[in-house]
């Protein structure tokens with residue numbers, strides 16, 4: 301019999317109640333001894349209310365302390381969301397319903413309209429200060445970086461998959477991980493272009509032959525394989541070859557993971573298992589964070605990370621062991637040699653120069669894979685969605701590619717740097733659909749934030765509270781981006797709107813976060829995405845989206861039609877695990893260059 305997280309959780313609660321009952325019996329004995337008369341019914345009733353009463357008292361005391369401290373700092377309390385049910389459970393229910401059936405930020409815009417861009421969600425009396433205000437996000441990520449951590453609660457929820465890697469650590473552990481990994485990402489690494497080129501060719505050939513046979517292609521599935529193959533190769537030097545395993549057909553795909561209806565071959569098996577396990581583990585840990593304290597109740601029958609982590613570990617462990625062995629055979633490196641990243645080196649080769657600890661090595665490589673794979677794949681999917689929706693943009697982008705690179709030349713690092721419109725298209729996509737739309741930190745010490753309304757006193761932020769923030773919402777605010785904030789228009793990164801909105805307030809655009817924990821792979825991601833898009837548009841001149849090919853459960857809810865903003869316009873279903881993706885995929889057909 302294995303103790304699942306759910307059973308452990310329930311056992312703890314029962315143990316707590318047992319202790320309480322024992323306490324009550326003792327109290328009863330003492331009362332009896334001193335001949336204090338209480339009927340059994342009254343005593344039971346008093347015992348039963350004593351727990352909530354104590355709880356309420358502690359909450360009131362905490363809130364009073366906060367009000368007092370706020371007053372001492374000349375600050376005011378963050379406006380609270382007032383739900384209809386006790387403990388704002390209706391708000392929690394709405395957030396969870398929206399997670400499964402809603403459009404991102406549903407419910408949060410309403411709260412913003414009622415209370416402004418900062419509010420305390422106060423779910424189960426837990427203070428949670430939500431913000432979409434650039435000045436606050438700047439404080440959290442950059443100017444007051446030391447006062448905000450991922451925090452113990454977050455780390456616990458995530459640790460089954462992320463371990464102690466760069467993504468999931470704070471303080472010195474984080475510094476250690478970040479400084480050992482960073483050199484791998486600073487140079488313009490020519491070797492990656494070889495990797496990209498090979499896998500890009502495979503992906504585009506697959507797409508061509510499927511289209512020529514008269515079928516549509518799920519671009520998200522295809523690009524997910526491309527990023528999986530590229531990532532396993534440059535991280536571990538051992539590619540899972542998911543592209544070779546073949547892509548699904550529209551009528552027998554079982555999305556979102558790699559299709560299980562494909563013929564079973566050994567490459568196919570590994571690719572499918574790895575990819576499914578990766579998705580399953582991510583789904584489990586993101587749900588843990590979503591349900592926070594009560595997540596064990598979702599895992600009463602089994603630990604949902606156990607099986608997928610077994611599969612991921614079985615793939616990574618032997619590779620790590622081999623890399624460590626190889627390193628042991630080479631003798632001591634000077635620190636200069638350590639800093640240097642050699643061509644052809646995988647991330648793992650680089651990391652074994654710093655540590656031989658297999659757990660650290662496994663955690664770190666898996667962390668980078670999580671950080672780098674789905675983010676890039678989803679962003680490219682959103683770009684292709686926009687290219688299919690706005691053919692004029694496709695034409696302009698092709699024109700830039702043909703003028704600056706030509707119809708068939710392999711793009712170089714310098715080519716990519718000069719491509720302003722391509723960069724603007726990627727930026728505009730990341731603005732409207734940032735793949736990390738919501739994020740969270742925890743405050744360390746109590747502090748204050750400037751009030752969004754300058755006429756009012758600053759806002760009080762208690763110590764040790766969760767501070768969720770949304771760049772998704774910030775990126776769509778009309779007061780920050782102008783009246784056309786919900787319009788897809790890459791030119792806003794190039795024309796006078798740049799000087800008007802973004803240049804004076806750079807913190808209104810944060811798809812990669814900012815400050816000391818800014819995305820390590822930002823340049824890498826722009827390179828990889830640009831490379832693929834250039835190759836794609838050298839081979840195809842237009843794209844057509846076929847939303848009717850999505851599985852029925854990803855049909856867009858009727859209520860969305862006519863809703864304000866992109867919710868009423870866009871024809872795909874944005875879903876979320878740790879990162880955002882297109883639910884049910886993105887089925888497209890495309891016109892090959894040369895075809896009439």
Ligand code: HEM
Nearest residue numbers: 466467671672675676679736811812813817819820821825
């Ligand atoms: C479009 C692509 C990408 C986007 C939008 C993106 C976005 C982000 C964001 C928002 C964070 C901050 C998360 C947090 O601190 O809570 C982050 C962190 C990180 N990203 Fe990316 N990322 C992308 C691609 C990549 C790639 C390709 C890599 C590496 C191959 C990568 C490596 C990392 C790492 C290592 C961190 C953790 C940094 C730290 O905590 O110190 N990312 N990314």
Ligand SMILES: *[C@@H]1O[C@H](CO)[C@@H](O)[C@H](O)[C@H]1NC(C)=O
Nearest residue numbers: 549550551552553561562563
């Ligand atoms: C999937 O669909 C394609 C095309 O309709 C078909 O050729 C293939 O046999 C199908 N595969 C399975 C396992 O049903």
Ligand SMILES: *[C@@H]1O[C@H](CO)[C@@H](O)[C@H](O)[C@H]1NC(C)=O
Nearest residue numbers: 501502504505707708838839
């Ligand atoms: C894409 O187009 C270029 C230029 O025509 C060509 O050299 C390349 O082989 C094509 N790629 C594929 C996979 O067909």
Ligand SMILES: *[C@@H]1O[C@H](CO)[C@@H](O)[C@H](O)[C@H]1NC(C)=O
Nearest residue numbers: 720721723724727793794812
């Ligand atoms: C795109 O956004 C980045 C910030 O993430 C900025 O440095 C760059 O100048 C932008 N480029 C264009 C062309 O929009």
